[in-house]
Amino acid sequence: MGKVVERREEAEGKKRGDRVIVIHSASELEKRLEEASRTSRLAILFFSKARPCRFVSPLYASLAVKYPKVVFLKVHIEEGPNAESMALDRGIRKFPTFLFYKSGEEVDKVVGVDAFELERKVPLHSRKQTQARRDQVIVIHSASELEKRLQEASRTSRLAILFFSKARPRRYISLYASLAEKYPKVVFLKVDIEQGPNAEGMAVDRRISKFPTFLIYKSGKEVDKVVGVDAIELDRKIPLHLRKQARRKQAKSLSEYEF
Incomplete structure (x- = not known):
C-alpha cells in the first residue's frame, strides 16, 4: 500500500510541476549528487515516510519551487530494501531527515518535522554556495591592481577575463561567478563602474562604453571580447580560448625537442 501511495504522490507532483526528484x-x-557537485549546486536529500512526513512534504515541494538552483531529492522509505539501504548507509533512523550536500559532501542536516529549521537552512546554505562562487571573482579597484593581476596571469600562462559591470543588468553577475568556479584555471576579474573615477578610467582606457563587457586576455594582451548580455557566447569563448592556449603550449613543447 505504501508504494502505491508514494507512486501516486510522485505522479501528482509531476502534474503540478514539482521540482523534487524522487530517487x-x-x-x-x-548520479544526482555528482551532477549537483559538478554544476556547483546545493543538493538536499529528503528521506521520507508516509505518516510522519505528510505535513512537511508540501513544504519541501514549495521550497523546490522557491529555490530553483538547489537540487531537491527525495527517497520514499516505503519503496522497499533499496530505499531502506540508502537510509542505513547514511545512518538515518528517524524520519523525516534532510541532508544537505555541497561538492558531494554532507555539510548539514535537519532531523524531524521542523519546518522552521528547514526553511532557515535552505536559503542559508544557498547563500553560502553563491558567496563561495563570488569569492573566486577578483574585484579590481585601481588601474595598478588591474595591471598587476593581468601580469600575474600572463606570467603563469593563464587566461584572464575582465568583466566591466554596471548595477543593471545584475543577472550577469551570478553567471560570471559560476563560470569562475567552472574554469578554476582562468583568472576572473571584475570592475564595478559605480565605484567611481578609477573604475570609469579603466573602462575609458579600453574604449568601453557598453555594459556588461567582457575582455579576454592572453599573455597580457586583449584577444577577444563579448559585449552585452550574451551568456551563450561568453560560455562558448572561454573553453575555445583555453583549447587554443593548450594547443600553443603543446606546439611550443614539441618544438623544443626538434633537432
Whole structure:
C-alpha cells in the first residue's frame, strides 16, 4: 500500500510541476549528487515516510519551487530494501531527515518535522554556495591592481577575463561567478563602474562604453571580447580560448625537442 501511495504522490507532483526528484536506487542517487557537485549546486536529500512526513512534504515541494538552483531529492522509505539501504548507509533512523550536500559532501542536516529549521537552512546554505562562487571573482579597484593581476596571469600562462559591470543588468553577475568556479584555471576579474573615477578610467582606457563587457586576455594582451548580455557566447569563448592556449603550449613543447 505504501508504494502505491508514494507512486501516486510522485505522479501528482509531476502534474503540478514539482521540482523534487524522487530517487529509486543508490546508483541514481550518486548520479544526482555528482551532477549537483559538478554544476556547483546545493543538493538536499529528503528521506521520507508516509505518516510522519505528510505535513512537511508540501513544504519541501514549495521550497523546490522557491529555490530553483538547489537540487531537491527525495527517497520514499516505503519503496522497499533499496530505499531502506540508502537510509542505513547514511545512518538515518528517524524520519523525516534532510541532508544537505555541497561538492558531494554532507555539510548539514535537519532531523524531524521542523519546518522552521528547514526553511532557515535552505536559503542559508544557498547563500553560502553563491558567496563561495563570488569569492573566486577578483574585484579590481585601481588601474595598478588591474595591471598587476593581468601580469600575474600572463606570467603563469593563464587566461584572464575582465568583466566591466554596471548595477543593471545584475543577472550577469551570478553567471560570471559560476563560470569562475567552472574554469578554476582562468583568472576572473571584475570592475564595478559605480565605484567611481578609477573604475570609469579603466573602462575609458579600453574604449568601453557598453555594459556588461567582457575582455579576454592572453599573455597580457586583449584577444577577444563579448559585449552585452550574451551568456551563450561568453560560455562558448572561454573553453575555445583555453583549447587554443593548450594547443600553443603543446606546439611550443614539441618544438623544443626538434633537432
